Amino acid sequence: MLTIQSLSKQYIGGSWRDGESENTLTNTNPYNGEILSILKMATINDVDQAYKASLDAKEQWDKVNAYKKRDILEKAAHYIQQHEEEITEMIIDELGGTRLKAAFEIGLVVNMVKEAATFPLRMEGKILPSIEDEKENRLYRIPVGVVGVISPFNFPFFLSMKSVAPAIGAGNGVVLKPHEETPVTGGTLIAKIFEEAGVPKGLLNVVVTDIKEIGDSFIEHPIPRIISFTGSTKVGSHIGQVAIKNFKKPILELGGNSAFIIMEDADLDYAVNAAAFSRFTHQGQICMCANRVLVHRSAYKLFLEKFKEKVSSLKVGDPRDPETIIGPVVNERQASNLRSIINKGIEQGASALLEGKMTGNLVEPTILIDVTPAMQIAQEELFGPVVCVIPFDTEEEAIAIANDTRFGLSGAIHTSNVERGVQMAKKIHSGMIHVNDITINDEPIVAFGGENQSGIGRLNGQWSLDEFTTMKWISVNYGQRNFPY
Template sequence: MSAFAKWNLQFIGGQWREGRSQTVYTDQNPYNESTLVQIRLASAEDVDQAYRAAKEAQQEWEAVNAYQKVAVMEKAAELLKERREEIIRILIEENGASHLKANIEADAAMGILKEAATFPLRMQGKIMPSVIPGKENRIYHKPAGVAGIISPFNFPFHLTMRSLAPALAAGNGVVLKPDQQTMISGGLFLGKLFDDAGIPKGLLNVTVCRSAEIGDAFVEHPIPRIISFTGSTPVGRHIGELCGKHLKRVALELGGNNVMLVLKDADIERAAGSAAFGKFLNSGQICMSLNRIIVERPAYEGFVKAFVERASRLKYGDPRDKDVVVGPLINHRQVERIQKLIDQSLAAGAQYALQGKVEGNVFAPTILTHVTNDMPIAQEEIFGPAVGVIVVDSEEEAIRVANDSEYGLSGAVHAGSIEHGVEVAKQIETGMIHVNDQGVNDEPIVAFGGEKASGLGRYGGEWALHEFTTVKWISVQLQPREYPF
């Protein structure tokens, strides 16, 4: 029996059972396209039952003592430590993750889980004075209720945990809709993990379903008060519209067109090393991956040479090989999409500095030069192992070009002077930016999120606690109040 055969059931109402859809989905290895497991998808009726189960269980969970909640979250962390090798194997086989990326992802998810385990003891209220004599105002921090979480394929385990652990720890019920392509690492594995940790039955539900079949039912259902979505900007816009229509809170972590600025006094080798990691980790399939590298002319030739040298040394291919850095893209549609962006940019005047081979779903590192900011390779989110290098004649031009994008998620500035780098970073319209580093950074206690078309809200630490809670004001009239009539 395959090691993945057990992941063939939905997790709804505390039970592992078949979905009610007529569609059977085949979960595949993106490198060799072998079948891992098949699952009958969930229907709109299944989603409804999942939300109802979450609402009922949430009332029980909210009443649980904070220290008991902490114990459950800590138990989940213990179980994750025990099952670390299992999730790494799943990420390699289902997500096409390299060993390096899978380990980074497991560590990041553990960090979020440990931080979230502190949340039950941080649901602090306070007493405030009142303008009314004899009254006190009490402010209570409460769970929002039920959250609907939609997670992506690229960092499925971590990006699901980033919403799921804070939502549960803050006292909410959850219905999770993972990307089908990573339904195990982004969904079912987590359902099993928290179920074994001892959460109430029905508190967490995992529904593997197809939006084309259930429509907008997952978002529009009347029970969830919060929708957390990580994915593309077009889908995020649609979800935001639906949440606005139904007056639901929404947290959106969307696409990026992230820049790295290499100023003329930057350490070229250091910048090239940052660029290689920030572009090619997980084959560039990260919302924070570098999409454009903007270089001041005095540093341009040296940077391109050093960057190409580093990128050309990266091993690509089968992610089961521990030396492989660049594994497969999630499916062949992504290969074709990226090649189209490259071809269009070449036709517009870009040139190969490094032309990567395409073997199945594996796209080897590719670098374009003579790129201008209006080319497809610069304007579109690449989400793969290709990047354009843009040369500019001044720092002011670099800043202008960097901001000439509808996105604003992450980025980086390399400069000889750290404080000068910070001053430049302040001028880039983005939610996160890193000096003398690259754009792929995510820490459990720091605010994570974007500006403009890159999203709404913030994850991480106290900001995540805020996203999944609400505030209630209760006033207490301690002494009789005199009214004017």
């Protein structure tokens, strides 16, 4: 049976063992503070062993038939489906996800692994003509080698697997460092899945550690050619700079400040429901969440009435309760940061249409109005159940407000005129915009990524295959060149 306790070890070189550090990580339930497990941390030496094991195992993986690789990845997807209830329990306990959130996340993971299972059969190359007589140019798609993956705490199972599965499917070794808040659902659970699926021992390694313990060694290590990071823009900027300095390619999926735009001709009831889902799913701890809801002034008053009623109905509490929509945020620090930014917004002139209470890590929803685009509350990523509602008068103003941010990840536009929505979407500087839908969208074959400070690179489908492989040119001269000297 899969449990957090049974998976609370390092996974290095195909072995489950303690880390070499004297320091320990206490894994706690964010809802009730229960200690779930205690792990011994990994050291710089553990990281070194993990990367070396991954590089060695890649040589074995190279020899595995592409169809066998496909079968192994499909077996991983099947294993997840077989253990869905156990994985659900772990998501609830380790990160405070509701049952609804767990089902959503597991579904995303299964689809991502199934897409990655197609990669071994898509490693095609090309033969191209040459300017030289009797010569041909061959292009081979090959794995980059070893990929380092650093994942966040909010959707740890999916956002780890989003890089791990495609990297393995494309023929690479992987070393995964999950967030210290979610060492199992973001890390060792994934190791167990691929171990059971049958990848070579050492191909995938998981090191549970802290930056205080290892510094930048995970990024600077000479073996990985790519560092794939999902997390905050501040940390991502540092990781990207260190990676580039060490001639590694960074893939950065970072923060967001998405705008959810409601035009005067929108289906208001539908928009209310979509806006609530876009903001409050998983307590608002999703990079694609709608931080700012922009409403045409003609619909503003009625929207506020309906939106307040909808949000007030969302049940806050124990994530084990199937009726709960909003569980705890991940830790006390996150709850405290939310309180500070709400207070700052009110000091700057915002008003609370609905102001939620905070009890421990449980944060009830807050709706802020009288917000101007320049306020900190409208400029920063709100990683919690807090939302700003801002009126606008014209289409041009809505676009300008949406673009008034250093981020550029997702967004949504609601209008009865679909093509009008598409034309507006083209003018908004973000990697993704959804017309008459929610801001939270991720599909296994569609390019995912942000603009500006929301990231670098694209993942999913062909884009993941491109990111985790490189093209090698091998030319063949069947004749002889004529040399000028």
